[in-house]
Amino acid sequence: MKQVTITVNGTEYTKEVEPRLLLSDFLRHELGLTGTHVGCEHGVCGACTIMFDSESARSCLTFAVQADGHEITTVEGLAPDKDNLHPLQQAFWEAHGLQCGYCTPGILMSMIPFLKQNPNPTEDEIRHALSGNLCRCTGYQHIVDAVKLASEKMK
Amino acid sequence: MKPASFDYYAPNTIEEVLDLKHQHGDDAKFLAGGQSLVPAMNFRIVQPSALIDLNRVNELSFIKEDKNVIRVGAMARERHLEFDSSIKKYTPLLHEAVPFIAHPQIRNRGTIGGSIVNADPAAELPVLMIALNARLKAKNKNAERWIDAKDFFAGMFTTALKPDEVLVEIELPFAEKNTGWSFMEVAPRSGDYAMMGVATLVTLDKNKKCKFAKLVYLNAGDGPVDAIEASQSLIGETINDKLIESVASHASEKEINPFGNIHASIDFQRHLAKVLTQKTLKQALERVSK
Numbered sequence: 552m553k554q555v556t557i558t559v560n561g562t563e564y565t566k567e568v569e570p571r572l573l574l575s576d577f578l579r580h581e582l583g584l585t586g587t588h589v590g591c592e593h594g595v596c597g598a599c600t601i602m603f604d605s606e607s608a609r610s611c612l613t614f615a616v617q618a619d620g621h622e623i624t625t626v627e628g629l630a631p632d633k634d635n636l637h638p639l640q641q642a643f644w645e646a647h648g649l650q651c652g653y654c655t656p657g658i659l660m661s662m663i664p665f666l667k668q669n670p671n672p673t674e675d676e677i678r679h680a681l682s683g684n685l686c687r688c689t690g691y692q693h694i695v696d697a698v699k700l701a702s703e704k705m706k
Numbered sequence: 707m708k709p710a711s712f713d714y715y716a717p718n719t720i721e722e723v724l725d726l727k728h729q730h731g732d733d734a735k736f737l738a739g740g741q742s743l744v745p746a747m748n749f750r751i752v753q754p755s756a757l758i759d760l761n762r763v764n765e766l767s768f769i770k771e772d773k774n775v776i777r778v779g780a781m782a783r784e785r786h787l788e789f790d791s792s793i794k795k796y797t798p799l800l801h802e803a804v805p806f807i808a809h810p811q812i813r814n815r816g817t818i819g820g821s822i823v824n825a826d827p828a829a830e831l832p833v834l835m836i837a838l839n840a841r842l843k844a845k846n847k848n849a850e851r852w853i854d855a856k857d858f859f860a861g862m863f864t865t866a867l868k869p870d871e872v873l874v875e876i877e878l879p880f881a882e883k884n885t886g887w888s889f890m891e892v893a894p895r896s897g898d899y900a901m902m903g904v905a906t907l908v909t910l911d912k913n914k915k916c917k918f919a920k921l922v923y924l925n926a927g928d929g930p931v932d933a934i935e936a937s938q939s940l941i942g943e944t945i946n947d948k949l950i951e952s953v954a955s956h957a958s959e960k961e962i963n964p965f966g967n968i969h970a971s972i973d974f975q976r977h978l979a980k981v982l983t984q985k986t987l988k989q990a991l992e993r994v995s996k
């Protein structure tokens with residue numbers, strides 16, 4: 552077992568973990584932050600995407616021990632308080648950017664850094680940026696619309 | 707879908723890395739970005755007894771200009787290569803190719819060294835290393851040596867590194883004057899491993915005759931495939947459409963050896979190689995003059 556101190560959504564947690572514990576499982580099972588979803592565990596589906604020191608990354612391809620001393624942001628860290636959504640979340644609500652919602656946390660955590668780097672994205676750029684996240688429900692059109700709407704809200 | 711147990715070490719210096727490797731031997735693996743190793747561990751295709759994590763070795767993650775070369779530490783992230791201004795200026799072929807590697811979420815973690823040592827025949831960076839005539843610096847506890855990229859790749863997922871060696875640095879020569887470049891690939895979806903791809907360089911002399919050419923293919927054999935005959939047949943010539951057609955036919959029919967997969971038959975891969983050779987040569991030529 553190794554002791555790690557990881558800041559998640561601004562709160563510091565110190566825990567004993569096995570080296571083989573994936574960061575995705577640490578977030579879900581050790582911290583109860585089940586907003587981070589697990590689809591494939593080999594980097595392909597994007598459901599487990601989180602922010603590692605403010606850059607998007609797959610939590611299923613990182614060990615929790617590697618996050619020692621680092622800052623992680625998960626979907627639970629987006630909303631400012633329990634009555635309000637982050638503008639990106641609000642846009643997904645308004646534009647019907649989700650159906651079952653399984654893919655949504657990973658998509659949100661990919662789009663936060665994307666919109667930061669590209670505040671005025673074209674539809675093509677949005678589609679390209681979404682290519683690392685699989686959605687089995689929506690057919691993507693409403694997700695593209697939601698990201699476009701979010702870019703306007705976040706100006 | 708969970709990895710087997712292992713001991714974990716997170717050294718801060720190359721010296722500690724090499725000591726740990728010396729102590730733990732063949733069963734210990736280096737962990738770079740983890741974007742190839744961790745999936746393999748999750749599937750239990752590999753079960754190392756120990757992981758030596760390179761992520762805290764700061765001296766391995768640099769990109770810097772030196773005399774006529776760019777030096778890149780093995781732990782430089784693919785995402786950093788993508789946005790680095792020296793790479794864009796002096797090795798534009800690499801700059802053009804990096805965004806084709808996976809997705810930003812993967813490139814944020816994946817490293818140049820990890821991709822090179824992984825030696826996947828479908829990967830972009832090994833092909834780029836051959837095309838750019840890179841040199842790779844390997845180190846073990848007792849010695850260090852430079853290996854030319856052309857001697858580094860030794861077949862499917864195999865390299866010239868010895869088990870106790872760590873790749874520390876990649877040296878990339880600046881592009882020569884009057885060189886045009888082009889990288890293109892075709893993948894089922896953006897970010898997927900490509901069905902076929904080619905990295906192309908052409909250098910012209912002052913009479914606009916070709917004095918150097920390079921055509922290197924991915925997913926076209928058991929490692930990066932350097933089409934030496936096709937490139938050679940361009941040298942000394944004024945490149946026109948007819949020559950491009952014959953060079954593309956030769957490379958795609960005679961020099962590459964694709965295996966086919968669920969996305970593309972061997973014939974289709976050869977067809978893609980031919981079309982991509984023509985397109986990249988044309989684009990490279992257009993860029994020489996600029």
Ligand SMILES: Cc1cc2nc3c(=O)[nH]c(=O)nc-3n(C[C@H](O)[C@H](O)[C@H](O)COP(=O)(O)OP(=O)(O)OC[C@H]3O[C@@H](n4cnc5c(N)ncnc54)[C@H](O)[C@@H]3O)c2cc1C
Nearest residue numbers: 594736738739740741742743808816817820821829830873
């Ligand atoms: C969904 C997905 C899509 C992908 N698509 C592509 C793609 O289109 N093209 C592509 O090229 N790649 C792709 N990749 C792979 C990605 O580029 C990897 O990052 C890369 O191949 C490995 O780099 P890494 O730093 O993650 O290495 P790791 O996975 O950490 O290591 C890979 C291997 O190299 C060894 N190693 C690492 N660093 C060193 C070193 N310095 N010295 C000695 N040995 C070392 C490790 O022990 C291990 O055996 C994809 C990955 C995923 C998950």
Ligand code: FES
Nearest residue numbers: 590591592597611
């Ligand atoms: S669960 Fe991590 S990418 Fe699918």
Ligand code: FES
Nearest residue numbers: 650652686687688
């Ligand atoms: S909304 Fe169901 S997977 Fe995307």
